[in-house]
Amino acid sequence: MKVTLLGTGGSAGVPMIGGADGGGDWGDCDPGEPRNRRTRSSIVVESEIGQRLLVDTSPDMREQLLRCGIPGVDAVLFTHAHADHITGIDDVRILNRIAGRPLSAFTTMATLTDLIRRFGYAFRPWEPPHFYRPVLEGRPVSHGDLFEAAGLPVQVFTQNHGRVDTLGLRIGAFGYSTDVVALNDAAFSILEGVDTWVVGCFLRRGPHWTHADLKTVLEWVERLRPRRTVLTHMGTDMDWAWMRENLPAGVEAGYDGMVLAV
Template sequence: MKVTILGCGGSAGVPMIGGEEGPHTGIWGACDPAEPRNRRTRSSVVIEGEGGFRLLVDSGPDFRDQMLNCGLSHVHAVLYTHPHSDHIGGLDELRAINRVIGTPLPLLGTQDVLEELRLRYAYAFAPWKGPEFYRPVFDERIVQSGERITFPGLDVRIVEQGHGRITSLGVRCGSFAYSTDVETLSDEALSLLEGVQTWIVDCFQYDPHPAHAWLDRVLEWRERLGVKHVILTHMGPDMDYQTLRRTLPDGVEPAYDGMVLDLPA
């Protein structure tokens, strides 16, 4: 299994818009502008099974550039973890995926998420008469917490997560899990994550946050679950890449845009 981290930044990315104009325009916070791995687009991953089937998890507003920068031409299905704009803002770009694969794209999400997508992108959910893909075209599928979904060469388990005032979805594939936009994990969710050995998990900042995990909470989860390899994602401008590399415990590291993991199936 191969996992490509398309983006690992928070909702505003790094740098955030603003700050002094010039060669390092933007608000970088504690992040060194000279370190390219501090430049973060919105969080998203592609999970690829042994047979080549690719599941996209979220398509944020940077989706087009992310796919091109990572050398990826297509995916075979998309799962939306929740309906915040930094995770769905690239939905229209999925029409390019329709054109490559030549068919409606399977779209997975909870009933609430699918209803929100239909409100925001009504044109993309109108009846499709084909054969052209002048807009995105989807084959919708409602998923629920705890559900097991099977794709060719890829077995996916859905994990419900607390994300401030709403819930989001995490995914587990074998000994790998991806948990973006989470600050609370129930005992049931933690039980679904038992045995995970590689975990990409939300860690927005060092201090507690009402909707996102922070470093101490991630380390507590890691100890409880016994995860060998933790990769931090959805990082904000407080999370400088090289500082994290120097200070994190063994087995924990920051993600960067374009990072690729080759994992056992």
């Protein structure tokens, strides 16, 4: 299984819009380090036979797929309906054209309801033969469900993200937990024994009310003990060089375009 980190940034990306010269607000991140430039968080998981599951459709999705050389996807899963995870949805129509069919969209009923309210046109039935708009078929799933998506055995679990819940994923030896501030025992039991865990860590100077800070993530790692932990959804106080120097063994910062063999 191959996992590509399409984007590893927080909801505003790194740098954020702004900066004295308009070149971006980098916070504590060194603008000279290319791995500090982060688009919005999303991944692609590819099975042994080359089927691909896209997790979230970020506002940067088009550029991400082009830059990472992803020629198409077989299904989509939405972790939740925050704008930084869904607003690339219009470009799904190109993914439909490549696949030649509607694409399944796995998510919770709550997120699906929200997506249909905001992007109803993307969930109307396909009128063959063209794809002038995205065509997604909602596949509601809930905590603990184990199902096949893009040929992959996916198990989902509920994560606390402040005002809303998000879906975490377990696919074989791989775990993905973005946009999470608290994990309960049920989530930990599904993640137990995971080899490679990609986990959201928005900032090192916490706490934050919707995202885990570094201290919290390191406590989770202590409990779960994955072989490899890769941080994602990072904000502007998460400098690459600082993390390389200071993160404990087995924990590293992700970066846009990073490929993990699991």
